[in-house]
Amino acid sequence: MKVNLSQYHPLATFLINQTNMKLKVAYSYLIVLILFIPVVIFSQEGNPVLIKGVVVEEAGGKPIEFATVLIGDKTTKKPLSGTTTITDGSFELATDATNFYIEVSFIGFTTKTFDDRTATNGVIDLGSIVLSESSQQLDEVVVAGEVSQTEFKLDKRVFNVGKDLSSTGASALEVLNNVPSVNVNIEGQVSLRGSQGVQMLINGKPSVLASEQGNALGTLTADMIEKIEVITNPSAKYDAQGTSGIINIVLKKEEKEGLNGSVTLNTGTPNNHSLGLSLNKRTEKFNLFSQLGIGRRTFPSKDETENRDLLNNTIIKSSGESDKNETFFNIILGTDYHINDLNVLTLSGHFAYEWETEHSNSNFESLDASNNQTDGFRRKELTTATNPKWQYELQYKKDFEDDENHTLLFSALGNFFGKDQSSAFDNIITLGTGSDSQQQTRTDYKRADYTIKLDYTHPFLEKYTIETGAQYEINDVANDYAVSDFIGGSWMENDDLTNVFEYLQNVLGLYGTAAYEGDKWGLKLGLRLENTDLNTVLKNTNEKHDQNYTNFFPSGHTSYKVSDNFSLQAGYSKRIFRPSLWDLNPFFNIRNSFNVRTGNPNLQPEYTDSYEITSIHQIGKASLNFAVFHRYTQDVVDRVIVFEDNVSTSRPENVGTNNSLGIEFNAKYIPVQWFTLNSDFNYSHFKREGTFETTTFDFNGERWATRLTGKFKLPADIDVEISGDYRSRYETFQQEVSDNLFADFGMRKKVFKGKAILNLSVRDVFASRKLESITQQSEFYLRNSRQQGRFVTFGISFGFGKGEAMEFSGQKQF
Known part of the structure; x- marks a missing residue:
């Protein structure tokens, strides 16, 4: 059975579905908080009336603490104000409304409504209000907050993060891997529908915490995340960066009154230990929030490479093991200042610091045409690094009295990420006539990002909404990299391998959207204008490359509700991929001198036109979603490998066009209350056309992935979750x-x-997850593989105040 929630306000219904039904105190308190803090209070002129009473149970007359008392407008049925009962079950509530009703409720009990009560000397005394237990049993309630759920909006899908068991002790990267359409590979690279051209946002804005450098997403943990928005066809409101779409991670920010929080301790293998603490305190004017995580983890890895010169029949192989040890600390601090009911000022900061130590030991061997070893050496590496990251934000939000969605939002955001890294390499000859050698490198990397954003949303005539705004973003990056060789008893800097590369990009965006959303049909159209100014300089040679371009990015979305159980959506957007510093920097790391990755300062942006149609079905106990999508990309950025003297060099180039047509299928089935089955399937077929130098690289290919997850509720309040993933080979x-x-x-x-x-x-229960790539060309053959293995984590968490226990981990990355 399910509790009938139709009597509650829609926001309360949503909240109840997301919260643990057994924690009655937290339920009622949060219902009132959600209903009455952020919304506009629809009040009428009149003399203030004091409403009071005592709420008790029918069986035994025991007072009910934290019962919800709601005052609503009789005509609109919208809430006007509300409160909760205190320890002795009593309450007092004032209102100046004249046409209202009073509703008293508590989870697991029948609701009582008072429509016609007259004040005496300005007071309505309801006396003792007796609530009887509902015939429906609380233990049989389906608690939506226990599992993650996906809901569909006009221009995006929202993955509400529940307490999925496989994400226990997990980082944001692992949570993302459970989101439909999203895949995170063993290297921590995020792709959406098979494409890695994804823009990552935190709370709707660019953030160093979402950058690829340093796997910064690993400093966010599963319990910090409220929801993940997957926007495959973003509207013009969003930055046009990201050819396959946008993934927006929305962090939790508790607002329960009083002091609340949770503490969690995790331990695991290999070497996975962390402590997390979440605290918040809510007063009438201020909401103070904080989260703290510290931990240490080891990431072992097994790596193999093979370079074959097919013209000379020579081979260079390497195999080795490494372990990356990370100790880290992160803290989020912030406060909301409620100036009044319509104005909120927020100041927040996030600081993270990581200490890295990596040891690796690899064996290299050279083989001749007869497969006999001719040379060999062992390469030992010790790398240490410190990575400070911080983010600060000032935000002002103004709500307007006419509509709760009528808002003005201003934010100023700053991000910084630094890496101070040094590596020492020992090359020890094991076969051949060469001599031992030593090398060392240092890296001083600094990235500062600043974003100023203004958004205005104005609903009117009930079904229409216009949005407009502007954004100015500055990306200032510098990478100082040096290589030194130990020669004649002293270290000599190698000028050929040393460089300083600077990257400065400014992007100004202006947008406007207009939307109509009726009972059955909705339409949203938008246009965004962006100007990009990019300047790079290679300090060693004073080589400069400047780009300045202006683009229009249109978008369109529509939806139609065929019936209560069947809806259709369609969308279009134009996107851009702007090359980053690592795509443009022409120098490279010497970690493996036989497989080199470098940048291309002449690289141009790529553009994608994206189309999709989605159907949403509800059939009995099953919910089904089916989508067809098409992407056309021009000036595709892809890595081109050249091979010389058994050394492969990979460099990004603009190579032709790509036509991709795909389908996506998501399903959720709950045949019985103790079992839930989720499935996700994605398939795409692509056609590549392009020429590099004098060689034509036209080919067709396909890629698909599927995930199946079963969730079981067992006796003794035990939950079990098992999931299986398959990712196909692709070209x-x-x-x-x-x-x-x-x-x-x-x-x-x-x-x-x-x-x-x-x-x-x-x-990775069976330690079967392995990243392997093969490059087969007429003149050479390359193979690279990497495997990390199984990770086991055990944790215990405890909630205090009015907070619940949370699965917190200070875990760093995948």
């Missing part, structure tokens, strides 16, 4: 990437009425 411009089949497992048990939670998660 790039020159490479073939192998397929992957892997499984994850999670188990959770609640104790002390849900105030404490025990968690166990096993990721």
